[in-house]
Each structure stands twice: as structure tokens, then as C-alpha cells.
Amino acid sequence: MSPRFDLRSLLERVEAAAPIDAVSAVADQLALLSEATEVSFLIADFSGHALVRLSTAERTPEGTRTRGPESAETVPLEGTVYARVLRTQQPDVTATDRGTCVVVPVTDRGDAIGLLELVLPEPPDEQVQADIRAAGHALAYVIIANRRHTDLFEWGQRTTPFSLAAEIQRRLLPAAFTCEAGQFTLAGWLEPAATVGGDTFDYTLDRDALHVSITDAVGHEVGASLLATLLVGSLRNERRRGLPLAEQVHNADLALAENTAPGQFVTGQVMRVDLHTGHAQVVNAGHPLPLRLRDGRVEEVALDVDLPFGVEPAWPFRVQEFPLEPGDRIVFVTDGMLERNAAELDVATALAGSAALHPREVVHALGTAVMRATGGELSDDATVVCLDWYGGPPRARDSDSGAGRGLASH
Incomplete structure (x- = not known):
């Protein structure tokens, strides 16, 4: 034996x-x-x-x-x-x-x-x-x-070599691209352009809240990566200080204004979900609207749009209510998923057919689709974050050998 x-x-x-x-x-x-x-x-x-x-x-x-x-x-x-x-x-x-x-x-x-x-x-x-x-x-x-x-x-x-800009960008992404929890599953993916375009996504989970962000710095290569580093670093620093969402984005915006030349900016969305109430809030800084799959229908989540980070010092960003219900699948994207040379990709249609897929496969499938639509020649980074919200109270996760039971794709 x-x-x-x-x-x-x-x-x-x-x-x-x-x-x-x-x-x-x-x-x-x-x-x-x-x-x-x-x-x-x-x-x-x-x-x-x-x-x-x-x-x-x-x-x-x-x-x-x-x-x-x-x-x-x-x-x-x-x-x-x-x-x-x-x-x-x-x-x-x-x-x-x-x-x-x-x-x-x-x-x-x-x-x-x-x-x-x-x-x-x-x-x-x-x-x-x-x-x-x-x-x-x-x-x-x-x-x-x-x-x-x-x-x-x-x-x-690394099956292909990284440029310096890609190296910097990689350090801004979370260590794990997927996270399953009792109340949600989240996954993100980034398809880099031939010249890195400054996209990032981030998330963290604490005892009381899930924090999610997606950002897109203006420009390309090292300049865009350094600009993204400044914003993401500031958002993380303010979040880790325990500040409310409004103060996090306000201070990050000031950091950009104080440390960059005029004309440098970053679009983005920063979201906080209260795990005890299921109440979600978001700041939308000049970024494409998220998509929501609910009851088989895909639609944009209507959000007011503020200026991007870094455009006007001390801009009064609005903390908006985000309509989140159990069973929702929310997808955040950067404009690389929607740009002209990706016009053949209908993100909403692709999302509508994703219900049986784990968020990990959803973001991979959308990344593959945008590469196919552009012939593998992205002119801007294409980034996507998928959040499946199950709701209910904070609870232990039901898993088997690292994978959530009943969550994997068929």
C-alpha cells in the first residue's frame, strides 16, 4: 500500500x-x-x-x-x-x-x-x-x-519577452487574477497592446468590504506605466490607511496633480462593496460604463461621469450608489475593449452568452475575442474585470482543493 x-x-x-x-x-x-x-x-x-x-x-x-x-x-x-x-x-x-x-x-x-x-x-x-x-x-x-x-x-x-513598460505595468496588477469568496467571485485580465497603454486593475478583500478598481493612464510605454504607478500607488496607500472611498479618490487625484505635468490624466472606476449590507458605491472618473448581466439581459450600468483623475485639482468626485443585486454579473472594461480597431467585437453579446462560464473564463474569453477582432494588433491595452455577486451575509466559502464547488465552467 x-x-x-x-x-x-x-x-x-x-x-x-x-x-x-x-x-x-x-x-x-x-x-x-x-x-x-x-x-x-x-x-x-x-x-x-x-x-x-x-x-x-x-x-x-x-x-x-x-x-x-x-x-x-x-x-x-x-x-x-x-x-x-x-x-x-x-x-x-x-x-x-x-x-x-x-x-x-x-x-x-x-x-x-x-x-x-x-x-x-x-x-x-x-x-x-x-x-x-x-x-x-x-x-x-x-x-x-x-x-x-x-x-x-x-x-x-514569460513565453514572450517583456518591455520595461510591461515590467512596470505587471507590478501594478494584483498577485492573483481570480478570487473566490462566499459572497462573490472576481477575475481580471489584461491584454497588453504592442506599445503598453497604461491599463491596470486591482482588488482587495478585507473583513468588511471588497475594493475593486480599473484604470487607464493616458499615453503609451514607460510614461503611461509611470503615470499608472502614481495613481495605483496612491489609491492603495489611501485605502490601506482606512480612508473612506471619497477621500481615497480625492487624495489620489491630488497626488497626480502635484507630481505630473499638465495634460497627464488617468480614467478609472473605483468601487467599494460593503460585505455586511451588500451596498455598493463607485466613483467614475471619465471611464467607459460597466456592463451588467442580470436575468439574461445585458445593459450598461448608468453612472454619472466625472473628469478623469489629474485633470482638475480638487475636482469634487461624486460617490455614487452602484445598483448591485444577488445574481448580478458586472463587467468593467477599459476603452481598449471598445476602440475602433476592435469594432467587430460586440462585448455585450459576448457577455450575454457567458452565463455558464466562471469569471476566470469570462475575462479570458473576452480577451481572446478582442485579440481576434483586432488581428492580434491592439493599439491600446484591453482590460476586463468580471464580478459575480452572490450576496447574502459574510460566510465561509464551499470549496474543494482550491476551487469553489459548483462554480467552475462546464
Whole structure:
């Protein structure tokens, strides 16, 4: 009989290893647990269309990137078992000529970090499958903890080189693009233009509120990224000071006015949802209106539009009521989703057909659609944030191995 999954032993192996060897430590423990002949980790790349198999194998497939002993093999997602496992968040067990292949998700709070793939000499029983899935969930936390200490995972995810502007922009985005909670699920995605256009999105969750923002800085490349850095940094600083929404945006607006030249501005929406009352408020600083899917119908959420941040010092931004009801799907976008060279994309129609999709797949699908509509030549960043609001009181989340029960796409 194979030994049972032992979290303590796994963590001891990971702590004893260098951060760059954290995945290998988990793989060794899994091989012992399941008698697997092969164990590999595939991390989701930054394009959203592929996985990257990280390893230190001496022999690598053609086209594999290497850096010293590290190798990163890009594996396209479309039409594969990997895509199905990521979409459904359910494991796959398949007999192959090498043995039984087991693929399980590596997910934390709905954020699909990647997949774990094992080849076993014999079909696994239910207990072994459960232990492998538990190990995949534990691996998500191992990756989250160890990527703070090494560039290995970031390097693996970059299937295309980053410009300096893209590097700066990346640092402004949240560490996880998806968050599931008892009252909501939120996901965001950014498709960068050929010359980075200064888009960002952000969110954070505390005991009393969910905070969400989406912003678009004027200009391109490093100038736009630095302008976005100033606004996002200010919004985060004011939020972390515990200030009300009105003061957060007021102070961020002043920061832009005091630290930039005339003509520099950022459009955006900043939202706060009270988790105890379900009451939502928003500031709309010259930004495209959000869309709402409710009872099968898609419509714009009517908001008054104030000036963008940085246009007029001390502008009196209005904190508006945001009409939010249980069952709503709200989508925030930047104008890159709506610009002229994306005219063939009807965002409202695409959203109307998204009801069966997890927000994680909604934002990916909209990002893919805008790239298809523009022939892959975006003239401006295209960013989307999808919020599914379930409502009700604050409560524990019902999950299985990092994925919310009943939330995954079919």
C-alpha cells in the first residue's frame, strides 16, 4: 500500500529545499506517495493560452527555453486535456502507453496557477487520487510562498519577452487574477497592446468590504506605466490607511496633480462593496460604463461621469450608489475593449452568452475575442474585470482543493 499524503512531511521537504527547488521537493514527495514514474508541474503562462512545463531535465524538446539547468517547455492549451482540467477544475485520469496519466489542478481560491501531471504504473484508487489532488492544492501554496524568493516561476511564465513598460505595468496588477469568496467571485485580465497603454486593475478583500478598481493612464510605454504607478500607488496607500472611498479618490487625484505635468490624466472606476449590507458605491472618473448581466439581459450600468483623475485639482468626485443585486454579473472594461480597431467585437453579446462560464473564463474569453477582432494588433491595452455577486451575509466559502464547488465552467 502506498503511504498516505503527509502535509507535515511535504512542508519539511519544501522548507529544507532552496526556493528554486520547491517544486522538485513536492515532486519527490509525490513520487514516494503514489509510486509515480513521472511528476511534472505546468504553470499558466502570461498569455493565458498555454502552460509551461518547468523542469531541470537534461534532454528537452525542441523549442524549449533554457536558463542554466532550468528548462521551460511551452504547451498550447486549446483542445487539450489540460484546458479541460483548468476549465472544470476536475482531475483527469487516462490510460496511456506509458502508464496511467493523472492531471490535477493547482489552484488557490479559484486562481488557477497551473496543473500537476503524474504518470503511475497502475490506475490509482480513490484514496490515491484524493491524496494527489490534496498535494496539488498544497503545491499552490508552495508556489505562492516560494515565488517571493526566486524569479524562476516568473521567468517560466514569460513565453514572450517583456518591455520595461510591461515590467512596470505587471507590478501594478494584483498577485492573483481570480478570487473566490462566499459572497462573490472576481477575475481580471489584461491584454497588453504592442506599445503598453497604461491599463491596470486591482482588488482587495478585507473583513468588511471588497475594493475593486480599473484604470487607464493616458499615453503609451514607460510614461503611461509611470503615470499608472502614481495613481495605483496612491489609491492603495489611501485605502490601506482606512480612508473612506471619497477621500481615497480625492487624495489620489491630488497626488497626480502635484507630481505630473499638465495634460497627464488617468480614467478609472473605483468601487467599494460593503460585505455586511451588500451596498455598493463607485466613483467614475471619465471611464467607459460597466456592463451588467442580470436575468439574461445585458445593459450598461448608468453612472454619472466625472473628469478623469489629474485633470482638475480638487475636482469634487461624486460617490455614487452602484445598483448591485444577488445574481448580478458586472463587467468593467477599459476603452481598449471598445476602440475602433476592435469594432467587430460586440462585448455585450459576448457577455450575454457567458452565463455558464466562471469569471476566470469570462475575462479570458473576452480577451481572446478582442485579440481576434483586432488581428492580434491592439493599439491600446484591453482590460476586463468580471464580478459575480452572490450576496447574502459574510460566510465561509464551499470549496474543494482550491476551487469553489459548483462554480467552475462546464
